[in-house]
Amino acid sequence: MIFKASNRDDAALFPREESINPGATVRLLPHANVSRGGPKPAERSYWLAVASAEHVRLGREHGFMQVCHGKPAPLKRIKPGDGIVYYSPSLTMGGKDGFQSFTAIGYVREGEVYRAEMDCGKAYRRDVDWLDAPEQPLRPLLGWLDFTQDKNWGYRLRFGLVDFGQSDFEFLQEIMTSELEVVKQRRLQA
Structure with missing residues (x-):
């Protein structure tokens, strides 16, 4: 997932926001407990x-x-x-x-x-x-x-x-x- 850093307050969600230049590309790594995009179990109908x-x-x-x-x-x-x-x-x-x-x-x-x-x-x-x-x-x-x-x-x-x-x-x-x-x-x- 790729985001563009900004000067907005929600930029605090990015890690080490003080070291990020506005407009720079930031790559966020998924958390260890988050699914890696594998198949989700199908919902039963x-x-x-x-x-x-x-x-x-x-x-x-x-x-x-x-x-x-x-x-x-x-x-x-x-x-x-x-x-x-x-x-x-x-x-x-x-x-x-x-x-x-x-x-x-x-x-x-x-x-x-x-x-x-x-x-x-x-x-x-x-x-x-x-x-x-x-x-x-x-x-x-x-x-x-x-x-x-x-x-x-x-x-x-x-x-x-x-x-x-x-x-x-x-x-x-x-x-x-x-x-x-x-x-x-x-x-x-x-």
Whole structure:
């Protein structure tokens, strides 16, 4: 990093300011505890994917995720380490059974989007480490999740993959791996 010294008061930030001539070039060395410009750890993102429970269960069983009828573009937005939650409006694709549950939660594995063969053709997938968590109905959580605070929250889900808040993800992870009432009491006391 290179700075031009000046006569201003902030010139005192430079080492040995009394020995620096105004207008001279000064090279500042980084402090020993400061990063040397290496790669910063990537921030984790959280995603809400939408698919029928039947499709999500198949993905959980085989360790992958697939969204938007197998299109690759949405999966390319997801990075290894990102958190994934699946919401299933129905048990089967196109069903009108009102299932409305969170059906899987996990973290994306290292690796790229890949193409897989299916009975109906080819689809793109990503590998995911799914947590051992039971399915959780949405209705008891409506007042607890930030993303459901807008009265038209379901409208966003038509895209099949939407960004999801970290606090909502952590809340769902907590309730899907323990008892809902215990988590609600703990949250109310905090």
